[in-house]
Amino acid sequence: MKQGILSDILDYSNRANPYPLYEELRKTPVFHDGDGPYVISKYHDIQSLLHDPRLSSEARNLAATAGDPLAESEDEGAAALPPSFLKLDPPEHDRLRRMTNRPFGPPHSPHRIEGMRDDLKGIVTGLIDNLGDPARIDLVDQFAYPFPVTMICRLLGVPREDEPRFHVWADTLAASLDPDPDADAKERDKITHDARMELGMYLAGLIEERRKNPGDDMLSQLAAGHGQDESMSTMELLSTAALLLIAGHETTVNLITNGMLTLLRNPDVLKQLRETPGLAVPMVEELLRFEPPVQLLPQRTPLVDIEVRGVTIPKGSSMWLILASGNRDPDRFENPDRFDPYRKDIQHLGLGSGIHSCFGAPLARLEAQLALSELARRLENPRLVEDPPPYRQNAVLRGPRHLQVTCDGIRP
């Protein structure tokens, strides 16, 4: 195993195609170098560890993270909100996730996502109608980015007139997850901090308003609380809203953009999708395997020494679970590097697994299915202008920063 493979994975020059690095990594299924993290790259190991109750998601259980380039800086945690359920263990995790799920999914709200289908379709149609010059489309800025933000506004109940302000904060926070190494760090931190404050104050105001005049949006329902769990505190609610906001759009942007890029590289599949929109359902699953928007989970640590493939991982160690590598593990999938929407055996790690499996999965799936099948139907003879396209800085939430597409026209 060559040294420095982790810095290669984080190195921007490998962003467009990290998969050969993952292949190299799988030769040492439990990779550990110096004081760096323990890196797990095989499908079955990741799958097991995601269900292992000895593995914590809480930062306080980490011993030291000096060697982990993806560890969060401390002041970021101190300045911001309490940790969201993404970074909590049971029972706090279970309680917050359960309360958040109540207005979102089954058993209490089984029709929420399906009920949003027409709304979602309307947003997709509107965005495609306004793409402008078909010869010069940036699918990220003009489509994949505005789509989930608009969606999350509707879901949370952000009033239409506030959407422009909300968009600015959301964009700023999203950009902070994807820092440009050349920019002035201090200035960037200040902008991010201000945006977080303003968004937090805005949401707090909105929550107060919803407590008095509840609607059928998620914020109202979360603020009201139900059943044995009582309601969330305002701080918990803010953390949860911020989680929904960030997770809900960082990932969907990449899922849609990676999807369109993959389709443009596989024109036969694009054509089949245009003719059979129902193909979108299995195709999005294959996409979640082939190009998962969350490439790896860097936030796990064992509560005791655990053994994986004969390697002892000491208590408190930092661990990375490379989902994208597991998804291309030839010991799990036949022809793993082939994009095949007709694949029958498709139990991927793209949405994680276990108690932290993607909360927004049903919405993300529907958004991607609708977006990709509509783009396939309406864009006439689309071509990539640049392959590979420029990628975003972020190695964890990986996707193109721009996706320049040219096409002959836009079908009605």
Added chain:
Amino acid sequence: MADAALDRLKADGRIVVVGASLAGLRGAETLRDKGFKGSLTMIGDEPYEPYDRPPLSKQALLGKGAAERTALPRRREIDAQWRLGVAASGLDMAARRVKLADGDEVPYDRLLIATGVRARPWPNPAEAELDGVFVLRTRDDGAALARRLDAGPRRVLVIGAGFTGSEIASACRERGLEVTVAERGDAPLVGALGGVVGAVAAEMQRENGVDLRTGVMVTGLEGDTTGRVRAAHFSDGTSLECDVVVVSLGAQRNTEWLTGSGLGAGPRGIACDAGCRAFDIRGIVTDDIFVAGDVARSPHPLFGYQFLSLEHWGNAVSQAETAAHNMLSESTERRPHIWVPAFWSTQFGVNIKSVGVPSMGTEIMIAQGSRAERRFTGVYGYQGRVIGAVTFDNSRWLQFYEQQIEATAPFPPPFPTVDRRPEGQKPLPADFPDPSVPTHGPTITLSGYSPADRRMTFTPAGH
């Protein structure tokens, strides 16, 4: 190296599947998947094509789905001759023929038996005949019971608080019907999960308005002059007015049709090897008769090679696939069926899942969550190893404990979990009832002797 006989079997052999339910169908599909091109006959005593049973005690009773519409999805075309509505009545092993109740006989080269189980009937036949007395196993049972619940009975009595009985009680409460549950053991689910977990199930029932009576037997059912059930009498001297009675006392294996055939079949099922090949009564393995699903009992290495009979959906699928594979394979390519038992139930809004054989456990430890919240993982221990696990609304962790069972990991688990609360610190007696006391019965039956047991002396005749 291909065996010519095997090639002939695949090309134009005759395979008969007795039992047209989940295991029978999945077995047939697997045979075709594996390239069997010969004639395939499916024999079933019910007039229906294969259907799914779990919805019958859940959605169908709630009126959320008709019992008539639970046909099993087909994975592929199987191109079979269907002999439905006629039971198999006998087997001639020497002549390789299955006898049917209508007098017909069907010859085979390979036979797959998947006749499953049926509901144990109420022991008093006259009382069982009363209008309003039901069992729940088949599609017709489900439809009839759902119709009667639609009519709004004043009180339903469920006899037996196993999984099916508890699901029926749950459906009744969800419909707003008054329901009494009578259980001979000390708590619901006690035969399958023990007293510690049974106590949680009892609380769930009572909180949801079930009139739960434990440690009590129903001694008789009483009808009115028109032959409708009107009351039940209990061993504690009390009686109860009720207009629907659901007898939920577990299952009996459908093996009577094999009596006298020479196959190793009896009330506990049909004994087979790990490759699903049936034993004859001399303990010699057959090579042309295979068994799968609820009716099979096979030795399992994880559980001391004891013979396990499993009334589990997933086991039926997996065992049928293994049996079908082995039917068409050379001896060296055959594979064992060593499925880890797994089971689920939904009742009173709680998702219950188990893996392994909890009923072998002598101790239990609540490893995660809390019983008070009805969200927990209970781990069962047997002789210092993990033998089973159960979750109440906590199923996302279950895979880990399944691996612990497979790895014969030590019990009690020596590590902390992300969710260790005070009650999870130490093991408790699992509190299973004395096996000699009849209860509704678990869905897993251990029916062999461990090699460690020395309870039999064998003296061959003539020595």
